[in-house]
Amino acid sequence: MDYLDALEYRSIFIIREAYQKFRGRIAILWSMGxxxxxxxxxxxxxxxxxxxxxxxxxxxxxxxxEMYRFRDQLAKDWKFEIIVVRNxxxxxxxxxxxxDMKLNCCTELKTNALKQVIDKHGFQSILLGIRRDEHxxxxxxxxxxxxxxxxxxxxxxxxxxxWNQYNCFMREDEHYRIHPILHFSELDIWRYIKREExxxxxxxxxxxxxxxxxxxxxxxxxxxxxxxxxxDDIISELEISKESERAGRAQDKEDLYTMQKLRSLGYM
Amino acid sequence: MSQYQHVFPVVITGHVDHGxxxxxxxxxxxxxxxxxxxxxxxxxxSENAGRINEFAFVLDVFEEERERGITxxxxxxxxxxKKRSYLIIDAPGHREFIRNMVTGxxxxxxxxLIIDAAEGIMEQTRRHIWLLNTVGIRDxxxxxxxxxxxxxxxxxxxxxxxxxxxxxxxxxLIPAAIIPISASLGINIASRSNIMSWYKxxxxxxxxxxxxKKPIEERPFRMPVQDIYNFNGENxxxxxxxxxxxxxxxxxQLLPQKKSxxxxxxxxxxxxxxxxxxxxxxxxxxxVTTDLNxxxxxxxxxxxxxxxxxxxxxxxxxxxxEYKNSGHAIIRCTTQAVNCSIMLNQVFDPAEPDxxxxxxxxxxxxxxxCIITTDSDIIIDHSSFIPEMGRFVIECDGIPKGxxxxx
Numbered sequence: 001m002d003y004l005d006a007l008e009y010r011s012i013f014i015i016r017e018a019y020q021k022f023r024g025r026i027a028i029l030w031s032m033g034x035x036x037x038x039x040x041x042x043x044x045x046x047x048x049x050x051x052x053x054x055x056x057x058x059x060x061x062x063x064x065x066e067m068y069r070f071r072d073q074l075a076k077d078w079k080f081e082i083i084v085v086r087n088x089x090x091x092x093x094x095x096x097x098x099x100d101m102k103l104n105c106c107t108e109l110k111t112n113a114l115k116q117v118i119d120k121h122g123f124q125s126i127l128l129g130i131r132r133d134e135h136x137x138x139x140x141x142x143x144x145x146x147x148x149x150x151x152x153x154x155x156x157x158x159x160x161x162x163w164n165q166y167n168c169f170m171r172e173d174e175h176y177r178i179h180p181i182l183h184f185s186e187l188d189i190w191r192y193i194k195r196e197e198x199x200x201x202x203x204x205x206x207x208x209x210x211x212x213x214x215x216x217x218x219x220x221x222x223x224x225x226x227x228x229x230x231x232d233d234i235i236s237e238l239e240i241s242k243e244s245e246r247a248g249r250a251q252d253k254e255d256l257y258t259m260q261k262l263r264s265l266g267y268m
Numbered sequence: 269m270s271q272y273q274h275v276f277p278v279v280i281t282g283h284v285d286h287g288x289x290x291x292x293x294x295x296x297x298x299x300x301x302x303x304x305x306x307x308x309x310x311x312x313x314s315e316n317a318g319r320i321n322e323f324a325f326v327l328d329v330f331e332e333e334r335e336r337g338i339t340x341x342x343x344x345x346x347x348x349x350k351k352r353s354y355l356i357i358d359a360p361g362h363r364e365f366i367r368n369m370v371t372g373x374x375x376x377x378x379x380x381l382i383i384d385a386a387e388g389i390m391e392q393t394r395r396h397i398w399l400l401n402t403v404g405i406r407d408x409x410x411x412x413x414x415x416x417x418x419x420x421x422x423x424x425x426x427x428x429x430x431x432x433x434x435x436x437x438x439x440x441l442i443p444a445a446i447i448p449i450s451a452s453l454g455i456n457i458a459s460r461s462n463i464m465s466w467y468k469x470x471x472x473x474x475x476x477x478x479x480x481k482k483p484i485e486e487r488p489f490r491m492p493v494q495d496i497y498n499f500n501g502e503n504x505x506x507x508x509x510x511x512x513x514x515x516x517x518x519x520x521q522l523l524p525q526k527k528s529x530x531x532x533x534x535x536x537x538x539x540x541x542x543x544x545x546x547x548x549x550x551x552x553x554x555x556v557t558t559d560l561n562x563x564x565x566x567x568x569x570x571x572x573x574x575x576x577x578x579x580x581x582x583x584x585x586x587x588x589x590e591y592k593n594s595g596h597a598i599i600r601c602t603t604q605a606v607n608c609s610i611m612l613n614q615v616f617d618p619a620e621p622d623x624x625x626x627x628x629x630x631x632x633x634x635x636x637x638c639i640i641t642t643d644s645d646i647i648i649d650h651s652s653f654i655p656e657m658g659r660f661v662i663e664c665d666g667i668p669k670g671x672x673x674x675x
């Protein structure tokens with residue numbers, strides 16, 4: 001079997017398991033980045049072109065204008081409805097990625113916004129496009145990852161997960177994070193995007209010698225030096241790169257364990 | 269065919285503190301696979317913890333792991349050589365984290381067993397060989413770590429070599445190699461070192477590059493039903509092919525109903541496919557003449573009927589809490605989930621296989637030969653014939669607590 005087919009089939013199986021176990025109580029988080037766009041495409045593959053559950057965009061209001069335009073265009077092209085969520089109370093109070101406040105900002109505008117939408121709609125599971133090779137902490141994730149009511153990730157007590165058996169027993173006030181593309185590497189994602197001819201935000205392509213390798217909120221993303229102006233260029237660049245993907249992401253670096261703290265608080 | 273190769277997944281196992289995480293960190297570094305940001309983060313956190321170049325910190329990223337100097341959870345990291353790409357799976361060596369070790373090992377094609385040359389074979393060394401053998405991993409490369417601590421002593425190496433060989437012999441296994449190394453100093457990892465001139469064998473990387481993926485053997489078609497969809501008024505059967513292949517027009521049988529069906533189409537978005545093989549997650553449109561009452565857990569098969577029944581002999585291993593003989597549990601085998609009870613016949617600790625334990629219960633880290641009795645029919649194959657159809661997870665109180673194979 002082709003290597004990209006093998007990755008794709010594994011993801012499709014997991015997406016279908018999640019749908020089977022949580023029908024009517026499941027949603028997908030879409031951030032318009034390359035990973036969650038790939039995930040959204042895999043959902044269409046799993047369900048023969050359909051997206052049989054809501055697509056959520058957690059909007060911090062600090063995203064790139066290109067991302068908002070891409071969001072509205074793809075929703076039209078692929079014909080799906082989006083639930084846009086903002087933590088409006090915190091935004092009205094002036095919450096933003098100010099100095100030494102990034103952990104707070106991510107927690108309020110992303111994690112707590114997600115909490116609000118889960119409560120409002122009664123979702124019990126959320127599909128997320130995280131990958132193991134993004135960060136050491138994410139490398140320790142399971143495909144099906146339970147979170148308690150306070151959104152805490154009890155990483156010392158993760159359930160065993162083997163042989164395609166995914167634990168999804170619900171305790172009270174719990175929800176599951178489901179990670180169908182956990183096994184894709186950054187390079188796999190780009191090779192897959194190329195093969196499937198997926199649309200992608202053009203922030204990833206080089207302009208004036210710089211490009212974004214990972215996208216999120218404008219103040220917390222910096223571009224990296226690169227001349228990769230096409231998907232083929234990006235693939236060639238990554239085949240030799242030794243820089244990590246999230247090198248341009250501020251929230252990972254405020255202190256050594258920020259990512260662990262963020263994730264244990266329920267960050268994506 | 270794609271121009272890219274499959275990633276080769278390898279799990280690193282061994283007793284606690286024998287140096288698994290350090291070994292991986294070193295391997296990444298010596299093969300030029302450590303991303304500069306992760307390298308600098310490792311240096312910075314090593315300094316914070318008052319240590320020098322703690323390579324284990326590349327994988328042990330939890331604050332608790334670094335403070336306690338142990339691996340708690342399994343981790344995965346990609347790494348590539350000129351020949352191919354690897355997925356390195358780090359597995360914890362503590363008995364209390366055995367479920368994380370099993371989780372990690374279940375994704376692997378081959379294993380590295382690391383043994384501290386000064387300490388020798390320990391409890392988890394034995395337990396891990398047993399578990400690897402049970403989950404079907406037969407390619408195991410042994411590395412004898414911390415040779416620098418025993419001053420590269422050839423005699424000690426020879427003694428350990430004999431012990432390891434005889435341990436493997438108990439399982440009718442032959443190690444792919446037994447290599448003296450030092451993970452912290454990078455000796456015999458990515459290149460051969462002269463420091464042990466008496467050792468004429470390959471370095472670790474050479475052995476790794478020659479490990480092969482198990483060939484996929486020709487087996488009859490099996491597809492457990494995962495779900496049933498109805499999009500645009502068309503009924504589709506979703507499932508993953510656990511063995512064999514299927515093509516449009518093929519005649520199949522649905523079990524346990526024993527009803528004949530034929531495949532009218534294999535639906536795929538955006539274009540349908542004509543045939544599909546082992547590992548594919550597909551959606552079948554079936555041509556049927558009678559009502560099938562098809563549900564999740566039914567199995568579509570080709571030739572050679574599998575076993576269908578309510579009582580099967582099995583080998584199980586336990587990784588969470590304990591199980592009292594004949595208690596209530598759920599067995600999950602492919603997409604089947606059925607109530608069951610397990611009669612424990614012979615319980616033992618694989619670290620001490622000659623000292624049988626009481627059959628009243630099975631605890632974390634122990635294994636048992638047993639008889640599993642289910643409330644309704646299940647469809648299986650022997651694990652030696654079709655591994656995917658012959659292995660299962662045992663769940664109690666909603667938590668996966670054990671796993672096993674049908675003998």
